Amino acid sequence: xxxxxxxxxxxxxxxxxxxxxxxxxxxxxxxxxxxxxxxxxxxxxxxxxxxxxxxxxxxxxxxxxxxxxxxxxxxxxxxxxxxxxxxxxxxxxxxxxxxxxxxxxxxxxxxxxxxxxxxxxxxxxxxxxxxxxxxxxxxxxxxxxxxxxxxxxxxxxxxxxxxxxxxxxxxxxxxxxxxxxxxxxxxxxxxxxxxxxxxxxxxxxxxxxxxxxxxxxxxxxxxxxxxxxxxxxxxxxxxxxxxxxxxxxxxxxxxxxxxxxxxxxxxxxxxxxxxxxxxxxxxxxxxxxxxxxxxxxxxxxxxxxxxxxxxxxxxxxxxxxxxxxxxxxxxxxxxxxxxxxxxxxxxxxxxxxxxxxxxxxxxxxxxxxxxxxxxxxxxxxxxxxxxxxxxxxxxxxxxxxxxxxxxxxxxxxxx
Numbered sequence: 001x002x003x004x005x006x007x008x009x010x011x012x013x014x015x016x017x018x019x020x021x022x023x024x025x026x027x028x029x030x031x032x033x034x035x036x037x038x039x040x041x042x043x044x045x046x047x048x049x050x051x052x053x054x055x056x057x058x059x060x061x062x063x064x065x066x067x068x069x070x071x072x073x074x075x076x077x078x079x080x081x082x083x084x085x086x087x088x089x090x091x092x093x094x095x096x097x098x099x100x101x102x103x104x105x106x107x108x109x110x111x112x113x114x115x116x117x118x119x120x121x122x123x124x125x126x127x128x129x130x131x132x133x134x135x136x137x138x139x140x141x142x143x144x145x146x147x148x149x150x151x152x153x154x155x156x157x158x159x160x161x162x163x164x165x166x167x168x169x170x171x172x173x174x175x176x177x178x179x180x181x182x183x184x185x186x187x188x189x190x191x192x193x194x195x196x197x198x199x200x201x202x203x204x205x206x207x208x209x210x211x212x213x214x215x216x217x218x219x220x221x222x223x224x225x226x227x228x229x230x231x232x233x234x235x236x237x238x239x240x241x242x243x244x245x246x247x248x249x250x251x252x253x254x255x256x257x258x259x260x261x262x263x264x265x266x267x268x269x270x271x272x273x274x275x276x277x278x279x280x281x282x283x284x285x286x287x288x289x290x291x292x293x294x295x296x297x298x299x300x301x302x303x304x305x306x307x308x309x310x311x312x313x314x315x316x317x318x319x320x321x322x323x324x325x326x327x328x329x330x331x332x333x334x335x336x337x338x339x340x341x342x343x344x345x346x347x348x349x350x351x352x353x354x355x356x357x358x359x360x361x362x363x364x365x366x367x368x369x370x371x372x373x374x375x376x377x378x379x380x381x382x383x384x385x386x387x388x389x390x391x392x393x394x395x396x397x398x399x400x401x402x403x404x405x406x407x408x409x410x411x412x413x414x415x
Contacts (some may be wrong), residue, residue, distance in 0.1 A: 005190045013182045014175070021171040029164050036156045037136075041129055044138035047088055047149035087152040091119030094145045107152060119148050207249075215246050254312065254386045265306035265393050272342060272413075273298035273335050275307060279314035280333055286322050287331060294318075298335040303342050303413050305394040313390045313398075314344070316383045317409050321348040330406075337415075344411040352405070359400035359407065363388045 087107045092100040102115040110118075122130070122137045123146065129138045134154040140147045222238045276298040287294040314333070321331045329349030336343050356362065363384050384400075387409075391398040396413045 005193060006186045009186045009190050010179070010182055013186075014179055017175065017178050017182075021175060025164070025167045025171055028167055029160065032163050033160050036153075036160060040136040040151050040153050040156060041138060043086055044088075044129065044136050044149045044151045045140075047086075047090065047151065048138045048140035048147045051090070051092075051147055089115045089118075089150050091115055091122075091148045091150070092145060093119070093123065093148070097123065097146075100145060109152075115150070118150055122148050122150075211245070211249055215242055215249075218242050219246075248382065251316075251382045251386045254390070265309060267304050267306055267394075269302055269304050270307045271300050272303045272305075272310070272344065273300045275311050276314055276333055276335055276344065279311045280318060282315075283318045283322055287325075290322065290325070291327050292322065292325050293330045295330070295332045296334075298333065301335055301337055301342055303415065305396070305413060309390045310394060313387050313394075313411065314346075316387045316390075317346040320383055321346060324351070324354060325349050326351050340415050342413040342415055344413070345408060347403070347406050347408045349405055350402075350407045355402060359402060362400050363398075 087109075089102065089104040089107050089110050091102045094100045099116050099119060102112045102119065104110050104112055104115050118132055118135060118137070121132055122139060125132075127139075129136070131137070131153070132150075134152060134157065135150040136153050137148055137150045140149070219239060219242050222235050222242070226232075226235050277296055280294065280296045284294055318331070318333065325331055325348045331348040332346070334343075334345045334347075336345070388398050391411055394413070396411055398409065398411045401408050401410070
């Protein structure tokens with residue numbers, strides 16, 4: 001149990017850390033990408049406004065001192081030296097939209113024809129700025145036409161990818177360090193919870209064993225009274241409630257045992273059909289007393305599971321069916337093979353008043369369809385919880401569903 005809680009704690013903590021690291025990586029990459037995008041867009045805009053030739057003489061006149069000239073323009077985004085390092089080309093259009101010229105003097109990898117094709121694509125897109133391939137463009141409307149400036153951003157894209165890769169490497173290293181740290185502290189963090197759970201289980205187990213003796217004595221004394229004084233409604237009530245309490249304690253002990261994380265039930269090969277027939281036999285008489293029809297269709301099908309616990313599971317389903325099936329109703333148990341699975345299915349008629357919006361709630365501990373929690377039907381709301389625990393311990397799945405006026409419990413065992 002402690003080990004299971006420790007694993008769940010580590011998984012939960014590492015999931016939160018993973019989300020946090022992913023958010024940090026996305027934030028860093030997003031901010032850096034936006035900064036690069038803004039910078040290259042401003043560069044393209046500056047080139048388009050100047051016709052593709054930065055007016056460095058005007059820059060010097062505006063900033064005569066060398067230190068002033070080397071300061072960045074546009075709020076710190078670019079300096080004149082940065083402008084001189086830009087690889088770009090410019091395409092000029094006349095008033096009719098025809099290409100007037102394509103200047104590729106500042107870039108070697110693009111020919112004039114390719115520059116013209118880029119220019120046509122940019123103008124056809126209808127946007128003032130954007131990205132085509134590895135180029136950021138900006139289109140400037142002039143009196144005599146348009147000027148489209150294209151800036152090569154391939155190195156910037158590589159820088160963005162490098163930032164992402166480096167961030168992922170750092171995040172992975174941080175994740176591993178946090179995994180070691182969380183694993184080291186997990187046992188201490190869950191110690192109070194684990195201790196409380198262990199104490200609860202010990203209490204249920206000890207209480208169950210301690211109650212067995214007085215219950216047996218009460219039953220024996222009641223039967224002795226009946227031998228001397230005859231059966232009466234009081235002795236019948238005592239025996240009924242004693243059996244009820246004994247069944248409850250048995251289910252509590254079963255549930256407590258099945259909840260053990262380290263529980264390893266001995267598995268063996270056996271005939272599930274034979275087990276179902278054997279388990280259904282004791283319920284034939286109770287079903288007959290309530291005028292219920294009980295049918296069993298269980299051919300020979302070999303499975304590998306714990307035979308005793310699977311028999312207990314079948315008993316729980318049939319006991320539940322006999323209690324909640326109205327008089328004259330039908331109960332059926334079938335075993336079949338479907339693909340790589342063996343399906344054990346119990347179906348019984350139910351009172352429309354017992355229908356729940358969510359049938360999965362029936363597996364909740366101490367849940368009763370009888371909201372008043374009366375003992376009219378003899379249930380105590382823990383049998384189906386024990387059935388689900390038994391199924392899980394055998395590597396099976398159990399589910400509930402409504403089908404017309406019936407409820408169907410399906411147990412799926414992998415072959």
